[in-house]
Amino acid sequence: MSSTDVDLMERQKAELREVRTLAPAALGIFTVLCLAPDFPQRGEPLQRLKRYLRSKGLTPSLWKLVLRDGDQVLALVRQFYFGKRHLAVLNALRVLNGLAVDRMIPLWLAQALFGEYGNAGRPKSDYYRLMSGVMPKLRHMTRVVQLVFEQPSDKQEMDVSQVVHWLTEPGLPALSISQRQQGWNWLVKKSLAFCALEDERRAVNGVAWAVPFKTVLWDNWELVPMGSTTELLEEGRLMRNCVGSWSKRCAKGDELLLSVRGLAAKREATLHCKWHNDQWSFVNALGPMNRMLPVAMKKRLQAAVTALPVVNAKQNGGFVPDCAPGHVGKSAKTEIEI
Numbered sequence: 001m002s003s004t005d006v007d008l009m010e011r012q013k014a015e016l017r018e019v020r021t022l023a024p025a026a027l028g029i030f031t032v033l034c035l036a037p038d039f040p041q042r043g044e045p046l047q048r049l050k051r052y053l054r055s056k057g058l059t060p061s062l063w064k065l066v067l068r069d070g071d072q073v074l075a076l077v078r079q080f081y082f083g084k085r086h087l088a089v090l091n092a093l094r095v096l097n098g099l100a101v102d103r104m105i106p107l108w109l110a111q112a113l114f115g116e117y118g119n120a121g122r123p124k125s126d127y128y129r130l131m132s133g134v135m136p137k138l139r140h141m142t143r144v145v146q147l148v149f150e151q152p153s154d155k156q157e158m159d160v161s162q163v164v165h166w167l168t169e170p171g172l173p174a175l176s177i178s179q180r181q182q183g184w185n186w187l188v189k190k191s192l193a194f195c196a197l198e199d200e201r202r203a204v205n206g207v208a209w210a211v212p213f214k215t216v217l218w219d220n221w222e223l224v225p226m227g228s229t230t231e232l233l234e235e236g237r238l239m240r241n242c243v244g245s246w247s248k249r250c251a252k253g254d255e256l257l258l259s260v261r262g263l264a265a266k267r268e269a270t271l272h273c274k275w276h277n278d279q280w281s282f283v284n285a286l287g288p289m290n291r292m293l294p295v296a297m298k299k300r301l302q303a304a305v306t307a308l309p310v311v312n313a314k315q316n317g318g319f320v321p322d323c324a325p326g327h328v329g330k331s332a333k334t335e336i337e338i
Contacts, residue, residue: 015045022046026070029089036086058093061102066093069104076104079292080114083125094128098135099142108152109145111289112161113138115240116168119290137167140180141187148184154288159188161240161289166191199233202244206230209251212311216258218304223271224259226250235259239270240289253312256280260301269293273305280308 012034019030023046030049033039040048050063066073073092081088095113099105105113117131118124131138145160152160166172166187179186206229216223226232229247235257236244249255253275260269272283282305287293293301 019045019049023067023070025068025072026066028074029066029070032074032085032089053093056090056094058097061100062093062097064102065096065104072104076110076114080118080123080127081125082123088125091126091128095131098128098131099139101142105142105146106151108157109142109160111291112157112164113142115161115289115291116164119286119292131168134168134172137172137175138164140175141167144184144187158238158240158288159191162195163187163191165240166194169194195237199237199244203229203233206233207247207251209253212256213309216304216308218307219300220262221268221304222261222265223304223308224261226257226259231259232257235267235270238267239287241270241286243270255283260285269297269301271301271305273308275312278312279310280305282306 015034016027016031019027026046026049030045033049033052034045036052039052042048043051049066053063053066073089073096077085077088077092081092096105099113113131114127117127124130141163145163149156149160208228208230211225211227213225215225226235226243227250229244232246232250233244236242243257246255246257250257255275256273258271258273259267260271262268267288269285269287271285273280274283275281282302285293285298285301
């Protein structure tokens with residue numbers, strides 16, 4: 001190692017110590033962004049970081065967020081992003097800048113906003129591009145919902161996720177001044193009506209298919225295989241995930257979605273299995289709004305999959321579930337793509 005390399009390492013260590021002393025919450029972001037090829041190389045460390053963020057079009061209020069809550073931004077990046085770390089951090093900061101916040105949004109709100117587009121199982125590299133067209137609506141919702149809730153209940157978190165789903169619907173016009181004055185209850189009411197119409201539209205020509213076995217009892221859970229568009233739509237609505245659009249995949253027989261239900265039939269997770277080497281194998285399991293499950297719960301579900309009946313409905317018949325009248329078409333080919 002040359003003397004120049006040694007001097008560089010010592011300078012970087014000194015800079016990190018300085019940032020840790022002056023703004024400990026910003027240390028992680030500085031550590032990531034200082035490796036960007038266009039990061040300034042001269043000046044005090046925090047001033048260089050500030051100049052760099054300004055050069056990316058980020059506002060002074062965002063700088064306050066970095067100083068106070070930068071460590072929480074990194075946690076958000078780890079959960080939802082993939083790709084080069086410095087680009088992911090910049091992208092997350094652009095989203096927060098677009099939402100016009102000067103403090104990190106709470107986890108439950110971040111989950112609803114980012115979870116509409118991706119999650120730990122399917123991370124994205126650019127949420128700002130996905131959100132930019134609807135950012136004014138999301139900015140309004142972010143302001144309103146934080147005035148209403150400090151820590152929402154499970155039901156209220158579902159409402160937040162449902163409002164986000166409605167506001168990000170392609171083709172939905174901007175909210176008028178009078179609509180923005182209606183408050184949170186109006187947003188919830190409109191989103192409920194939209195989601196009900198969406199489910200009805202997608203289910204009208206839905207299909208049913210054979211499932212390989214009926215409900216399986218395992219470790220205080222009921223594992224309920226879903227075998228119709230109607231059941232998938234209900235699971236998607238109650239769990240706030242995208243399984244309502246999985247009819248074609250499940251109807252082929254090689255993939256199986258199960259609703260994991262606990263006490264009082266409460267839905268706790270959606271379990272995805274795939275037929276492989278003549279048995280069902282675990283693919284993934286996610287909680288409400290595509291949240292990552294606790295490690296212990298995920299391991300228990302992996303064990304449950306190994307104990308599922310070794311039978312494939314496509315090969316062995318299986319059971320055709322009952323479906324609501326009018327919600328089942330004659331053929332998978334008639335399924336409507338939404």
